[in-house]
Amino acid sequence: MGKSPLFFTNLCLRKSLKPVQNTNPQIRIPNRNLSVNRIDGKYEEIGKNSQNPDVVFAQEISKVIQTRPRWEQTLLSDIPGVDFVDPNVYNEVLKQQKNVMLSVRFYYWVRSQNGFLPDPVSCNMIFSRLVEAKAARAAKSFLEETKFEPEPGCLESYIECFFENGLVEEALDVFEQLKLAGQCVSLKTWNSAMLQSVKAKRVDVVWKLYSDMLECGIVGDVDTIGYLVQAFCMENNAAKGHELLRQILEAGHVPSNTVFNKLISAFCKSGNYAKVSALLHTMIAKNCSPDIHTYQEVIHGLCKRRMRHEALRIFNNLKDRGFFPDQVMYTTMIHGLCKMKWLGDARKFWFEMIQKGIIPNEHTYNALINGFWRTGNIVEAEKLYKSMCERGYGETTVSYNTMINGLCSNGKLDVARVLFDQMTEKGIVPDIITYNSLIQGFCKKGKILEGTYLLDQILKQGLQPSTASYTVLIEKLCEAGNVGEAKAFWKDMVDRGVEPAVSAYDSMILGLSEQGNVAEGMQWLGTMLKSRLKPQKKTFERLVQCLSEADRLSDALFVLDYMLKMGFVVSECIFLSLVKKLYPSNSSHVETCFGKILERS
Structure with a gap:
């Protein structure tokens, strides 16, 4: 508990040589043209309406801590005689203080003073304000430092604050603490937690929350089920998500457009456009009209599957039906068309959006620039990049990556290296995509040492290398016989936990075969087949040739047999090389095996 109010008992009064006669002393507040009288145990300002001196002192204290950077060192001398450890004083300061971080500083300062006793009211006030400000880490630190027990309602907001800051594990810890205390949060908090888990793509957390929710006896609503549908979609299990949606609809509930859009996106990804069409009809039947975002998912899916004509038809139909495509929709179309190398249509939409007053953003510029690089139109790519920089969009990692990747793909390594150096000079941080583009560019030009140096830089920068970081180096080293x-x-x-690319296996087998190390090449092939990876046709054929030349005919026939089982058509030259080796032996066993192989082929 806090101390009893002793506001003015310790104030520094001007001393008198004579005994004090005035029973209602007047007190001057430093740095303010204001006086306070004590009359019959109460305080009032002279020349003003009666005002609580706690408020007066709080205003003075607030002014000091807001205007002086290192006020902790001088506050006692700036406002002498105030009993700062009195809860009524510091609570009034906390109430007036708008900046929650200054409130925390002030509270810690007061706590360091002699005579301070913890006050749950002030702790709860600061904690709740930190939570409201979404300062999750600061709230956690304050709670651990003060060790007070917040109100249950505040803890629910605390959980939401953690989720909104991406601190999923911390939020689950609070859930667990409440569960152990026998408290169960409201459905609103469960739904908020599931929504944030969906946004964070933490499907595992969604299912855990739902399980705990059922255990607490909380019945979900249409929003809860909507988050479960989205979780199924993220697990690439759109069929189960669709079944759950059907059950919701049969129960008379209609989820938000977001749920439909996620399902539509999932079915577009798998190419199930019959389900997409059915979902669009369902939305219309349930008065949940598809919006621009719904059609954006459809168009994006069609573009990803290179279904250009279908995407264009839907986009143009939207405009005919009175929809107004926005910047995101135009960018989606331009990006998809550029990936398919349909630059004519992409440029048409570029100029169309500008004519309609829609300003291209950084993503739109990069999509079209990337399209120019893909088609080898270097002049237009560089011209558009210059225009983008003039609009202030070029100073980002993404924009530099677009240019560096395009330059490397088109063999302009010197210019790419200049841009890379510019990034460092301007304080723009390269990412793994930047380094991978340069590694691939240098290696494809046969500059393996430069590629190796860049991989070493990735590790020195503390970045996690990706499959692409290693694949091209392995390929080129094998080609060079190293x-x-x-x-x-x-x-x-x-060792670093990076998944090897299938093409890297092919390169290792080919490299070993060229060196005559066919036994190890067979081992690598066996590893691929056990892992259900499909080697390239040239890998099979070259291994068969090398095995045949090494007089390992049984192994050659074994590999050839596997090649045919996997659906490859064997080249005539491979058969001829085997026949030359097999014919002198004139073995009936070999003729039988070879006959079966020919039948399969």
Whole structure:
């Protein structure tokens, strides 16, 4: 509990040589043209309406801590005689203080003073304000430092604050603490937590929350089920999500457009456009009209599956039906068309959006620039990049990556390196995509040492290398006959938890075969087949040739048999090379095996 009010008992009064005669002393507040009288145990300002001196002192204290950077060192001397540890004083300061972080500083300062006793009211006030400000880490630190027990309602907001800051594990800890205390949060908090988990793509948390919710006896609503549908979609299980939607609709509930849009996006991803069409009809039948975002998902899906004509038809139909495509919709179309190398249509939409007063953003510029690079139109790519920089969009990692990748793909490594150096000079941080583009560009030009140096820079910068970081290096080292170094990179890749690309296996098998190390090549092939990976046709054929040349005919026939089982058509030259080896032996066993192979082929 806090101390009893002793506001003015310790104030520094001017001393008198004679005994005090005035029973109603007047007190001057420093730095303010204001006096306070004590009359019959109460305080009032002279020349003003009666005012609580707590408020007066709080205003003075607030002014000091708001205007002086290091007020902690001088506050006692700036406002002498105030009993700062009295709860009525510091609580009034906290009430007046708008800046929650200054409130925290003031509270810690008061707590460091002699005579301070914790006050739950002030703790709860600061904690709740930190939560309202979404300062999750500061709220957690304050709670751990003060060790007070917040009100249950405030803890629910605390959970939401953690989720909104992406601190999922911390939020789950609070859930668990409430569960152990026998308290169950409201449905609103459960739904808020599930929504944030969906946004964070933490499907595991969605299912945990739903399980705990059922355990607490809380019955979900249409929003709850909507989050479960979205969780199924994120797990690439649109069929189960669709079944859950059907059950909601049969129960007479209609979820938000977001739920329909996620399902539509999932079915577009798998190419199930019959389900997409059915969902669009369902939305219309349930008076949940598809909006621009719904059609955006459809168009995005069609573009990803290179269904250009269908995407264009829907986009043009939207305009005919009175929809007004926005910046995102135009960018989606331009990006999709550029990936398909349909630059004519992409440029048409570019100028169309500008004519309608829709200003292209950084993503629109980068999409079209990338399209120019893909088609080898270097002049237009550089011209558009210059225009983008003039509009202030060029100073980002994404924009630099678009240019560096395009330059490397088109063999302009010197210019790409200049842009890379510019990034460092301007304080723009390169990411793994930047480094991978340069590694691939240098390696494709045969500059493996430069590629190796860049991979070393990735590790020194503390970045996690990706599959692409290693793949091209392994491929080029194998082509150059340096399989030993390629193996070293492979080991480093696996040790760092990076998944090898299928093409990297092919490169290792080809490299080993070219060196005559067919036995190890067979081992690598076996690893691929056990992992259900499909080697390339050239990998099979070259291994068969090398095995045949090494007189390992049984192994050659074994590999050829697997090749046919996987649906490849064997080249005539492969058969001829085997026949030359097999014919002198004139073995009936070999003729039988070879006959079966020919039948399969």
